Amino acid sequence: MSKYTTLKKTRGDGYDRIQWYDAKLNTHTIRADDPVTARTVAPEERTRKPGKWKGQKPYQGHYWCAGARASVFHESMTEYAGMMLIDHLYDIVKVYAQPMLMxxxxxxxxxxxxxxIEADGTRHVVDVHPKALTKPGDPEKFAHTARVCEVLGWRYTLIDQLSDIVRMNVEMMSRYRHHRYTPAPDIADHILGTAKKHETFGELRRALATDKPGELMPFLFHLMWKGELNFDLTDRFTEHTPLTAA
Structure with missing residues (x-):
């Protein structure tokens, strides 16, 4: 069993504040009302570290983020799935778990x-919280977080439900999220060009067949992961799924 540790909250004083740790666990605090000052927020350590105990249900671990090319802590498999979706949908360069106290x-x-942190510098706060686990007071906290992010010019996403279909579709692509599956430019052009002539995944798969079974499939799924080939995430993926080259 390990102890639960956290950055202690301050009393409300009529202002919105953000606190975070640097690499030496020094606490930094700013008033959350100025986009320029908010650029100084630079988390290096988690501000909230849940403990572990016998019989624990949430599965803690690390998700390897393809955009950041680094592992990020998750407190549950629901957070894992949520982070995987964000990794797919956005151009990520850095990600921090439990980064701050608001x-x-x-x-x-x-x-x-x-x-x-997205490639264009956008800061993006993400909460993964199933509706079924919502407690009194949670909606107000999420609303406050969204409001503060808007003031600071940050993006805010609350993932409060994730269907099995969406999760399975993202998991399917995520097997090929690593940059080692990035196709050479000529192969990418070949796949994307062929996709413009074939409407469905099945048609495209057959058109890309070579004398080596499945040779181009990892590259195809990587392009899907990167959003260069798009499909409806909310619909079950089959041979008949339409694919669209971006």
């Missing part, structure tokens, strides 16, 4: 699940 003007406080 204390709001009215005394409510919240530890967001992830802070994502």
């Amino acid at each position: 204390t709001f003007f009215d005394g409510l406080y919240h530890y967001p699940d992830f802070l994502v």
Whole structure:
């Protein structure tokens, strides 16, 4: 059994505040009302570290983020799935788990699940919280978080439900998310060009067949993961699924 540790919240004083740890566990605090000052937020350690205990149900671990090319802690498999979806949908360069403590003007406080840095510099706060686990006060915390992010010019995403179909579709592509599956430019052009002439996945798969069974499939799925080939994530993926080259 390991001990639960966390950055302690401050009292509400009429202002929204953000706190985080640097690499030496020094605490940094800013008032969350200025986009320029908010650029100094640079988490190096998790502000909330849940413990482990015998019989524990949530499965803790690490997700390898393809965009950041680094492992990120997840507190449950629901968080794992949520982070995988964000990794697929956005161009990520860095990601931090339990990155900060937000204390709001009215005394409510919240530890967001992830802070994502996108390639264009956008800061993106992500919460993964199933509706079934929502407790009194949670909606207010998420609303406050969304409001603060809007003030700071950050993106905010709350994943409160994720269908089995969406999860399975993302998992299917994620097997090929690693950059080692990146096709050479000529192969990528060949796949994308062929996709423009064939409407469904099955048609495209057959058109890309070589004398080596499945030779181009890892590259095809990597292009799907990167969003260069798109399909409806909310629909079951089959041979008849339409694919569209971006």
